[in-house]
Amino acid sequence: MKGPKKVLASGVSSEFRKYNHPHALFYTHGRGSLIYDVDGNEYLDFTLSQGPLILGHSHPEVLRAVEEYSRAGQLFAGQHIREVELAEKLNLLIPSAEMMRFCLDGSEAVQTAFRVARARTGKSKFLRFEGHYHGWMDNVCWGVSTPSAEALGSREQPNVFPWTEGLPEGVEHEFIILPWNDLALVERTVARRGHEIAAVITEPVMCNNGCIEPGPGFLQGLRDICSRNNIALIFDEVITGFRLSLGGAQEYFGVTPDLSVFAKAIASGYAISAIVGKYEWMRLIEQAKVIHAGTMNAGNPTVAAALATISVLENDRPHERMFRLGRKLMAGLRKAAAESGHPMLAEGPGPMFATSFTTLEKTSDYRDTLTADKAKLGRFIAAMHEEGVRVIGRGLWYISAVHTDEDIETAIAAAGKALKQI
Ligand SMILES: Cc1ncc(COP(=O)(O)O)c(C=O)c1O
Incomplete structure (x- = not known):
């Protein structure tokens, strides 16, 4: 074997996997809330593969459905009835899902939403928010990594930084960016530039830098502004979807x-995403005024995995537990941190939350999160890993339907030890 870094660029298949502690690790298998690396180490997993594993690793009902549906074929370049079953299910569950199309991942579904918004409004720009992540495509590969809070400049007209080289000239003119959670600022910006704005896109809870809930009335305020100004309101529910x-x-x-x-x-954990919306918007795809396509969309195994996931969530109703366990873990982490003299902010709804080392009692936008001590967070995450608890490097924790009270207590005890080492 030549070795991973010789044949895979920097040894990984997604940039984020590089930042695993102590380097990109190799795993052999996962079961429930546990994952195992090639050296045989067991970790209590709060990364849940960056979110998808809401039922934990290798849930038997998901595996059974995937195996059964795969036996019937993998991909037909045509329709199959379960795709319609899934769409009907999502239509019943999700308030805005009057009509939908399936895609493979969040990044491409976001781009589809922009295309629909532009086509219907006849306008071109989208308004987005600092620190929100909407995938890695050219027009959203901005505003997620910043040299410092000061570098962002004024709130009215922030500076924006690309996350990558290789972007086409002028792509930064596709969007307007603002700090989040400031409705008056959105109001003023739309008053000036609403004639250019096709869409406002937001994570309904900001989960990619901290885990920040919208202030009272913020989402409804966006709703009202968009309705008044012929602007599409797009919720990027890639993280919040099914989780809240x-x-x-x-x-x-x-x-x-x-x-x-x-x-x-x-x-x-199977590759499927959905762009869903009200009929008046989605009908542009129906009429082929907006083109959406994809060879691999809605294959048998992925649709099976989605139907099985929904069925388990509907039968087991784990959300209340996930909220309770998340809040218990946050409280335990705060207590352990205070006792160790490293006050920690743990905030978020519960099924997902973020930890950071800052003196702030609460954050409300990306600028706030930039005041936290990132180096200390890195040491904490590394020490947790040594204690057998796996957390996403930026301090985000996910709770699954299969985490138990005992798992939470184990994680809190590990944090007590980890905090002593940092
Ligand atoms: C809020 C949000 N939107 C979009 C994406 C992109 O999704 P994907 O990685 O499936 O392309 C992510 C990925 O983490 C995300 O968190």
Whole structure:
């Protein structure tokens, strides 16, 4: 064998996997809340593969459905009835899902939403928010990594930084970026530039830098501004979808967007996403005024995985438990941190939350998160790993339907030890 770094660019298949502690690790298998590396080490897993594994690793009902449906064939370049069953299910569950199309991942579904928004409004730009992640395509590969809070400049007209080289000239003119959770700022910006803006896109809970809930009235305020100004409101529910409730953040917060994107948790780790929306928007795809395609879309195994995931979530109703366990873990981590003299902020709804080392009692936007001590967080995550607890490097924790009270207590005890080492 030549070795991973000789044949895979930097040894990984997704940039984020490089930042595993102590380097990109290799795993052999996962079961429930546990994952095992090639050296035979066992970890209590709170990464859940960056979110998708809402039922934990290798859930037997998902595996059974995938195996059974795969035996019938993998991909037909045509329709199969289960695809319609899945669409009908999502239509019942998700408030805005009057019509939908399936894709493979969140990144491409986001781009589809932009295309629909542009086509219907006849406008071109989208308004987005600092620190929100909407995939890695050219027009959203901005505003997620920043040299410092000061570098962002004014709130009215922030500076924006690309996350990659190789972007086409002028792509930064596709969007306007603002700090999040500031409705008056959105109001003023739309008053000036609403004639250019086709869509406002937001993570309903900001999960890619910290885990920040929208302030009271913020999402509804966006809803009203968009309705008044012929702008599509897009919820990027790639993380919040199924995690806050089966109807996503839109059900949880009671605010219905025009279009939204679901991925990650809808199929327990199989590659399927959905662009869903109100008929008046989605009919542009129906009429082929907006083109959406994809050879691999809605194959048998992925649709099977999504249907099985929904069925387990509907039967077991784990959300209340996931909220309770998440809140218990946050409280335990805060207590362990305070006792160790390293006050920690643990915030988020529960099924997902973030830890950071900052003196702030609460964060409300990306700029706040940049004040945290990242080096200390890195040492904490590394020490947790040594204690057998796996957490996403940026301090995000996911709770699954199969985590137990005992898992939470194990993680809190590990944090007590880890905090002594940092
Ligand atoms: C909120 C959000 N939107 C979009 C994406 C992109 O999704 P994918 O990685 O499936 O392309 C992600 C991925 O982490 C995400 O968190």
